[in-house]
Amino acid sequence: MVTAFEAMNAVGLVAFAIVGSLKAVEAEFDVLGVGVLGVLTALGGGATRDVLVGRVPAMLQSTADVSFALLGVALAVLLARRVGTTLLDHPAVVVPDAIGLAAFATTGALVGHEAGVSPFGVVVLATVTGVGGGLVSDLLLQRVPFVLADDFYATCAVAGSVAFWVVVAADQSTAVAAAACAGSTLGLRLLAIRGNWRLPTVRLSAES
Amino acid sequence: MVTAFEAMNAVGLVAFAIVGSLKAVEAEFDVLGVGVLGVLTALGGGATRDVLVGRVPAMLQSTADVSFALLGVALAVLLARRVGTTLLDHPAVVVPDAIGLAAFATTGALVGHEAGVSPFGVVVLATVTGVGGGLVSDLLLQRVPFVLADDFYATCAVAGSVAFWVVVAADQSTAVAAAACAGSTLGLRLLAIRGNWRLPTVRLSAES
Amino acid sequence: MVTAFEAMNAVGLVAFAIVGSLKAVEAEFDVLGVGVLGVLTALGGGATRDVLVGRVPAMLQSTADVSFALLGVALAVLLARRVGTTLLDHPAVVVPDAIGLAAFATTGALVGHEAGVSPFGVVVLATVTGVGGGLVSDLLLQRVPFVLADDFYATCAVAGSVAFWVVVAADQSTAVAAAACAGSTLGLRLLAIRGNWRLPTVRLSAES
Numbered sequence: 073m074v075t076a077f078e079a080m081n082a083v084g085l086v087a088f089a090i091v092g093s094l095k096a097v098e099a100e101f102d103v104l105g106v107g108v109l110g111v112l113t114a115l116g117g118g119a120t121r122d123v124l125v126g127r128v129p130a131m132l133q134s135t136a137d138v139s140f141a142l143l144g145v146a147l148a149v150l151l152a153r154r155v156g157t158t159l160l161d162h163p164a165v166v167v168p169d170a171i172g173l174a175a176f177a178t179t180g181a182l183v184g185h186e187a188g189v190s191p192f193g194v195v196v197l198a199t200v201t202g203v204g205g206g207l208v209s210d211l212l213l214q215r216v217p218f219v220l221a222d223d224f225y226a227t228c229a230v231a232g233s234v235a236f237w238v239v240v241a242a243d244q245s246t247a248v249a250a251a252a253c254a255g256s257t258l259g260l261r262l263l264a265i266r267g268n269w270r271l272p273t274v275r276l277s278a279e280s
Numbered sequence: 281m282v283t284a285f286e287a288m289n290a291v292g293l294v295a296f297a298i299v300g301s302l303k304a305v306e307a308e309f310d311v312l313g314v315g316v317l318g319v320l321t322a323l324g325g326g327a328t329r330d331v332l333v334g335r336v337p338a339m340l341q342s343t344a345d346v347s348f349a350l351l352g353v354a355l356a357v358l359l360a361r362r363v364g365t366t367l368l369d370h371p372a373v374v375v376p377d378a379i380g381l382a383a384f385a386t387t388g389a390l391v392g393h394e395a396g397v398s399p400f401g402v403v404v405l406a407t408v409t410g411v412g413g414g415l416v417s418d419l420l421l422q423r424v425p426f427v428l429a430d431d432f433y434a435t436c437a438v439a440g441s442v443a444f445w446v447v448v449a450a451d452q453s454t455a456v457a458a459a460a461c462a463g464s465t466l467g468l469r470l471l472a473i474r475g476n477w478r479l480p481t482v483r484l485s486a487e488s
Numbered sequence: 489m490v491t492a493f494e495a496m497n498a499v500g501l502v503a504f505a506i507v508g509s510l511k512a513v514e515a516e517f518d519v520l521g522v523g524v525l526g527v528l529t530a531l532g533g534g535a536t537r538d539v540l541v542g543r544v545p546a547m548l549q550s551t552a553d554v555s556f557a558l559l560g561v562a563l564a565v566l567l568a569r570r571v572g573t574t575l576l577d578h579p580a581v582v583v584p585d586a587i588g589l590a591a592f593a594t595t596g597a598l599v600g601h602e603a604g605v606s607p608f609g610v611v612v613l614a615t616v617t618g619v620g621g622g623l624v625s626d627l628l629l630q631r632v633p634f635v636l637a638d639d640f641y642a643t644c645a646v647a648g649s650v651a652f653w654v655v656v657a658a659d660q661s662t663a664v665a666a667a668a669c670a671g672s673t674l675g676l677r678l679l680a681i682r683g684n685w686r687l688p689t690v691r692l693s694a695e696s
Contacts (some may be wrong), residue, residue: 096636102687104643105636119540124327126336128542132600132609149690156693184340193340207420212623214632216422220304220313227312271310274357277364332535334544392548401548415628424630428512428521435520479518482565485572 077175080254082140084172089114089144090151091169092209094160097152099213109209110145111138117204121180121197125187166265170228174258177202177229178250181236185246191237198233198253199226224264224271232257285383288462290348292380297322297352298359299377300417302368305360307421317417318353319346325412329388329405333395374473378436382466385410385437386458389444393454399445406441406461407434432472432479440465493591496670498556500588505530505560506567507585508625510576513568515629525625526561527554533620537596537613541603582681586644590674593618593645594666597652601662607653614649614669615642640680640687648673 092113096106115137119129131137151159159165180201184194203219203226210217219226232253239249263269300321304314323345327337339345359367367373388409392402411427411434418425427434440461447457471477508529512522531553535545547553567575575581596617600610619635619642626633635642648669655665679685 097690097692099632099637100689101637102689104646104687106690108636108642123331123539124337124340126334126542128603128605129540132540132603132605132612135606135608138606138608152690152692154693187336187340189336189340190343190346192343192346196340211419211627212633212636214422214630216307217420220316220420221307221309226316230312271312273308273310274305274314274360276305276360277362331539332545332548334542395544395548397544397548398551398554400551400554404548419627422630424515425628428524428628429515429517434524438520479520481516481518482513482522482568484513484568485570 077178077250077254080171080175081137081179083168084175085114085137085140086144086147087165087168087172088176088205089141090148090165091160092205093145093148094152094157094165095209095213097148098157098160103149106149107142107145109212110148111141112212113205113209114141114144115205116208117176117201117206118179120204120208121183121201124197124200125183125189167262170258170261170265173202173225173229173261174232174254177232177257178236178254180229181233181253182246182250185236185240185249191241194237195230195233198236199229202226202229202257224269225261227271228257228261228264231260285386285458285462288379288383289345289387291376292383293322293345293348294352294355295373295376295380296384296413297349298356298373299368300413301353301356302360302365302373303417303421303423305356306365306368311357314357315350315353317420318356319349320420321413321417322349322352323413324416325384325409325414326387328412328416329391329409332405332408333391333397375470378466378469378473381410381433381437381469382440382462385440385465386444386462388437389441389461390454390458393444393448393457402445403438403441406444407437410434410437410465432477433469435479436465436469436472439468493594493666493670496587496591497553497595499584500591501530501553501556502560502563503581503584503588504592504621505557506564506581507576508621509561509564510568510573510581511625511629511631513564514573514576519565522565523558523561525628526564527557528628529621529625530557530560531621532624533592533617533622534595536620536624537599537617540613540616541599541605583678586674586677586681589618589641589645589677590648590670593648593673594652594670596645597649597669598662598666601652601656601665607657610653611646611649614652615645618642618645618673640685641677643687644673644677644680647676 089110093106093110096109115131119131122129177198180198181194184197207217235256236249236253239252297318301314301318304317323339327339330337385406388406389402392405415425443464444457444461447460505526509522509526512525531547538545593614596614597610600613623633651672652665652669655668
């Protein structure tokens with residue numbers, strides 16, 4: 073179980089870094105900016121979660137996660153020169169990115185549960201861990217964050233973390249809850265990609 | 281005293297959530313984005329303040345504040361479909377929003393005072409608590425934050441928190457200081473709305 | 489040694505506040521917004537670093553740094569009315585700004601070293617301290633952060649902090665490492681200004 077989860081996490085770090093770096097290449101950032109955006113997309117969500125629960129961010133202390141993020145940046149630069157940024161919609165990027173979303177949401181839910189936060193806090197920390205890095209990167213790129221405007225993405229992390237605390241509330245172990253969170257986040261995201269799902273917007277009154 | 285203050289706080293949470301949600305509806309965010317912006321506008325300032333003084337944000341632990349914020353989101357969605365977003369300038373939104381600004385600035389000043397920060401720190405924490413949520417929401421909406429560019433809004437929180445520490449420095453109780461902060465923030469904001477006050481901008485030399 | 493460093497820090501605080509305030513004047517923010525942007529540019533990087541390592545930001549506790557930042561804001565307002573914002577590219581602003589970058593990066597590296605973070609963590613904290621305030625200010629001004637897109641600026645802080653931990657790893661004292669960090673950051677930045685250096689962007693494949 074631990075090994076499968078760690079593999080998902082590593083896949084996610086590389087995929088998130090590729091996504092962030094390619095967006096920065098598209099926006100014509102310089103190589104430092106490309107590196108910063110890649111690393112931030114991969115590690116920013118977890119760092120924000122750690123700050124919220126009063127921990128020093130793991131990325132400042134361990135080096136494994138940083139190495140995966142830097143690997144993603146290097147891959148993105150190589151790929152951008154060969155294939156271009158159309159990769160951003162390619163299954164070879166989108167599926168690992170979904171795996172990362174599931175792994176990160178699950179880590180966030182686990183950290184929240186350990187820190188003794190409320191059910192709402194578990195959802196917030198899972199979602200922040202999953203989408204926080206991409207959201208901050210979009211801000212730096214001066215884009216409206218895609219996770220809030222037009223994609224079925226953060227919703228998967230919200231649903232996964234609700235599954236997490238339903239399982240915990242039913243007196244199951246956190247390992248079962250983590251598997252439920254990762255499975256439902258990943259399954260939902262893959263269905264959303266395949267079906268091109270979008271959440272509805274709020275209809276305004278005709279007069280306004 | 282406590283009850284009046286708690287009522288002001290609840291009114292503010294609902295009003296801030298309505299404002300944030302309506303802005304997100306205007307920007308055509310999906311329903312998740314509308315919920316996130318509403319909750320963030322209501323709870324983001326307090327969460328930022330808590331992180332700054334080294335606390336786990338209250339919103340991750342208690343559920344009362346979260347409930348008021350979610351109530352505001354629900355009201356905003358209902359109102360948007362019936363009345364539209366012109367509500368944003370309506371007294372039924374603007375006055376409760378002013379009450380919230382006063383309650384939040386006062387909470388920020390009290391937390392800063394307890395944490396033993398400097399007078400400047402009290403002003404920063406009161407202002408961050410009062411306007412931080414709206415400011416982050418404006419960033420996510422890709423708008424120049426209204427509180428910094430063209431409204432007499434954050435200034436009320438600054439003035440209220442200065443009143444707070446003048447009263448504390450005069451050896452009065454923090455309850456008196458809190459009342460002075462809430463009263464002067466609210467009074468100033470209501471006058472500013474009524475008189476359509478704006479701060480001046482800095483005049484540039486004719487040559488530049 | 490301490491005195492020279494404190495002088496560099498004070499020069500940097502004033503210069504950073506001038507830069508932030510002048511940008512806000514250019515963007516036609518009101519006087520409160522000009523003050524907030526100036527103070528945030530000067531103190532925001534250090535505050536972010538403190539939050540990352542679990543400290544209450546120094547700016548909430550001491551008053552010396554705040555005074556230098558406010559002095560910079562006052563100077564910026566006076567100068568804007570006399571000279572205009574062309575000052576932003578003037579050596580009288582750009583050179584003190586480089587001194588500040590060196591002082592802030594060095595403080596960040598020292599704080600990271602004391603907190604026992606990884607070498608990557610030292611680089612992150614030095615860079616955040618040096619460029620974090622300007623980066624957040626650019627976000628509030630709705631500008632793509634210049635440090636990521638088209639200037640040889642953050643790179644100097646990265647190089648300086650790498651120098652820091654090379655010297656520490658070679659068993660030298662932190663005072664020597666700090667001098668190496670400050671010297672290499674400042675030297676590199678001055679060369680970059682003089683030579684109008686820019687980092688390359690990533691070339692995309694011809695097809696995309």
